[in-house]
Amino acid sequence: xxxxxxxxxxxxxxxxxxxxxxxxxxxxxxxxxxxxxxxxxxxxxxxxxxxxxxxxxxxxxxxxxxxxxxxxxxxxxxxxxxxxxxxxxxxxxxxxxxxxxxxxxxxxxxxxxxxxxxxxxxxxxxxxxxxxxxxxxxxxxxxxxxxxxxxxxxxxxxxxxxxxxxxxxxxxxxxxxxxxxxxxxxxxxxxxxxxxxxxxxxxxxxxxxxxxxxxxxxxxxxxxxxxxxxxxxxxxxxxxxxxxxxxxxxxxxxxxxxxxxxx
Amino acid sequence: xxxxxxxxxxxxxxxxxxxxxxxxxxxxxxxxxxxxxxxxxxxxxxxxxxxxxxxxxxxxxxxxxxxxxxxxxxxxxxxxxxxxxxxxxxxxxxxxxxxxxxxxxxxxxxxxxxxxxxxxxxxxxxxxxxxxxxxxxxxxxxxxxxxxxxxxxxxxxxxxxxxxxxxxxxxxxxxxxxxxxxxxxxxxxxxxxxxxxxxxxxxxxxxxxxxxxxxxxxxxxxxxxxxxxxxxxxx
Amino acid sequence: xxxxxxxxxxxxxxxxxxxxxxxxxxxxxxxxxxxxxxxxxxxxxxxxxxxxxxxxxxxxxxxxxxxxxxxxxxxxxxxxxxxxxxxxxxxxxxxxxxxxxxxxxxxxxxxxxxxxxxxxxxxxxxxxxxxxxxxxxxxxxxxxxxxxxxxxxxxxxxxxxxxxxxxxxxxxxxxxxxxxxxxxxxxxxxxxxxxxxxxxxxxxxxxxxxxxxxxxxxxxxxxxxxxxxxxxxxxxxxxxxxxxxxxxxxxxxxxxxxxxxxxxxxxxxxxxxxxxxxxxxxxxxxxxxxxx
Numbered sequence: 001x002x003x004x005x006x007x008x009x010x011x012x013x014x015x016x017x018x019x020x021x022x023x024x025x026x027x028x029x030x031x032x033x034x035x036x037x038x039x040x041x042x043x044x045x046x047x048x049x050x051x052x053x054x055x056x057x058x059x060x061x062x063x064x065x066x067x068x069x070x071x072x073x074x075x076x077x078x079x080x081x082x083x084x085x086x087x088x089x090x091x092x093x094x095x096x097x098x099x100x101x102x103x104x105x106x107x108x109x110x111x112x113x114x115x116x117x118x119x120x121x122x123x124x125x126x127x128x129x130x131x132x133x134x135x136x137x138x139x140x141x142x143x144x145x146x147x148x149x150x151x152x153x154x155x156x157x158x159x160x161x162x163x164x165x166x167x168x169x170x171x172x173x174x175x176x177x178x179x180x181x182x183x184x185x186x187x188x189x190x191x192x193x194x195x196x197x198x199x200x201x202x203x204x205x206x207x208x209x210x211x212x213x214x215x216x217x218x219x220x221x222x223x224x225x226x227x228x229x230x231x232x233x234x235x236x237x238x239x240x241x242x243x244x245x246x247x248x249x250x251x252x253x254x255x256x257x258x259x260x261x262x263x
Numbered sequence: 264x265x266x267x268x269x270x271x272x273x274x275x276x277x278x279x280x281x282x283x284x285x286x287x288x289x290x291x292x293x294x295x296x297x298x299x300x301x302x303x304x305x306x307x308x309x310x311x312x313x314x315x316x317x318x319x320x321x322x323x324x325x326x327x328x329x330x331x332x333x334x335x336x337x338x339x340x341x342x343x344x345x346x347x348x349x350x351x352x353x354x355x356x357x358x359x360x361x362x363x364x365x366x367x368x369x370x371x372x373x374x375x376x377x378x379x380x381x382x383x384x385x386x387x388x389x390x391x392x393x394x395x396x397x398x399x400x401x402x403x404x405x406x407x408x409x410x411x412x413x414x415x416x417x418x419x420x421x422x423x424x425x426x427x428x429x430x431x432x433x434x435x436x437x438x439x440x441x442x443x444x445x446x447x448x449x450x451x452x453x454x455x456x457x458x459x460x461x462x463x464x465x466x467x468x469x470x471x472x473x474x475x476x477x478x479x480x481x482x483x484x485x486x487x488x489x490x491x492x493x494x495x496x497x498x
Numbered sequence: 499x500x501x502x503x504x505x506x507x508x509x510x511x512x513x514x515x516x517x518x519x520x521x522x523x524x525x526x527x528x529x530x531x532x533x534x535x536x537x538x539x540x541x542x543x544x545x546x547x548x549x550x551x552x553x554x555x556x557x558x559x560x561x562x563x564x565x566x567x568x569x570x571x572x573x574x575x576x577x578x579x580x581x582x583x584x585x586x587x588x589x590x591x592x593x594x595x596x597x598x599x600x601x602x603x604x605x606x607x608x609x610x611x612x613x614x615x616x617x618x619x620x621x622x623x624x625x626x627x628x629x630x631x632x633x634x635x636x637x638x639x640x641x642x643x644x645x646x647x648x649x650x651x652x653x654x655x656x657x658x659x660x661x662x663x664x665x666x667x668x669x670x671x672x673x674x675x676x677x678x679x680x681x682x683x684x685x686x687x688x689x690x691x692x693x694x695x696x697x698x699x700x701x702x703x704x705x706x707x708x709x710x711x712x713x714x715x716x717x718x719x720x721x722x723x724x725x726x727x728x729x730x731x732x733x734x735x736x737x738x739x740x741x742x743x744x745x746x747x748x749x750x751x752x753x754x755x756x757x758x759x760x761x762x763x764x765x766x767x768x769x770x771x772x773x774x775x776x777x778x779x780x781x782x783x784x785x786x787x788x789x790x
Binding site: 085086089093108110111112114115118119120122123124127128129130132133150151 | 634643647649651652654655658659661662663726727728729730
Binding site for chain 2: 035038193194196197200221222225226239240242243246247249250251254255258
């Protein structure tokens, strides 16, 4: 039986990242490493700094201090904030993905589903319409969008379909790291379950590393291997997801876990 | 050959911050080991900490003190201090676990729930499914249920899915938390057989069995958990 | 009335400071082919959309010895063309012509003349929306960044949509081009039929967008390539009949409705080109009727 030991080096190294808004703390002194194929959930209530952290990691917001380095495909670690903007943007549309809570923030609502998926391919220089369309069609299938909707605009899609389209649009270039901001945020529970299952399968099949910001502990349990619990901009607890949820230590984590509604 | 599982001087206390920081000591000075081909059973009344010990050995609960030494990947690992990443690797390759209740994932069919630990270790989907199917038929789970997600199954049906999932791999250590609680006599017999086979194959088993019949059938040794009660240590 | 007694416009309407400002923008545009240079566009005595950008560019490059031709579509005799020509006759007192070969400056709203342009000629385009990425990206900050970083995937999204909807690239005008392998540029409402004429043209091509306050340029002998897909290469419109008046083929045709019973004819959009051909004795199948 194979016991692969791939990825003995982290993909992302986060070291003492802090972001201040004036004198107010966005997030303070966050450090962790993320390995290939690993899903990290960042949980906490609104205002806990989890979205600030996500933005600092994904080059959308310059941290006040600290470093974030990423292992490029050539194996060399690069400090994200020392890279040129061109390199960062290239990384964003090839090796990374970003799934927004609101699909409208991550999709082009007025171009077809096929073009939404194909955009990243065209951005990296794919110039064969037939191939682009075939790949887009394949990806729509993988996210369970019927093939005959390929020329429809996402405006005409349901919330769940839009979110699945956003995921396809991000994964089409085979990224190694995906950031997700409350990916199941505005969806009905049954739609959520489908999306979570789909994400779980894709993350597993593609060996994706992911950082998922969520306030929903069930999402964290289902998707993530590890968890970071944040409160008031600080990490209050971190560790194996099931250990944090089943044996929480920090007072805030205990409160969070005990606040889950049981069905 | 080192012992697959050695637990020494492990202690666990829960601190309930929501109740004014009250501290509930569960166990102290937990020390025992389980050899290859042996089935050790944790004994003692409810609330003695059997389940907590099992969860610490799986890494699901943290331990406050002591060591849990596992033979893993040609070396020894202390689960008490291991990183989350190591714990996950240990679970994938070394420690299997049959929990009392099945935590279901939406939409994943029973057969894939069972096959998953194998595919996680790189076995092809077809082979993993075949082996899952064999186990499920052995446990008499009706074939029409295999393609359904187990969320809506009865307790006994879920239990059998859980058992099959735990037994499908050949992890050197297998933890069993009341695997027969909701099973009928026929299926209890099957599980007893399966445990015997694991022992013969050299697996180290650590379990909790409330069912006296099963316990007597499988246990090589009972570890009396009451000896780890915090009161005793204090005395 | 004698010219000494009334205040006169400065030569070519704009004051010299303004012309210098615009010339700097033009020079920068020439130095960075295809790059949109912002400039302080002035109010002109005509509404936006009537060619205020082109007029400012023309006013800044025109000199007393220049010969100006103005076309709207391909025609010298439509309102817009006539007005702009009259404007420059009045404020610059320059010579005007309808003959492509005689003009030193040609201001156009859409077409590039059929007769190949020569070294020393300047073609000035009136541009309504200079930003080719605007179709999909409304933020100016973002489009400028995309140009800076050469992120042009979005242009192909537009072409992809065309093929997905129509089976072929249906964009027939304002068809995006890449200039000298670097900047993607909108050739303004020029029909894509004329795109190949921009490529390696001996003439200087200047683009002015008055409302959007942008100037850009293609220096002579610059590569101008129309964007396309490998399996859907760029093609120009084909007409299945020659000009009804001069019999010209390989020219851009306008449809002219003759009556209310479906009668129609196709004639050269470039009126000067058509006239020259007819003077040279070429005829089309409706030359007779037209003569009557």
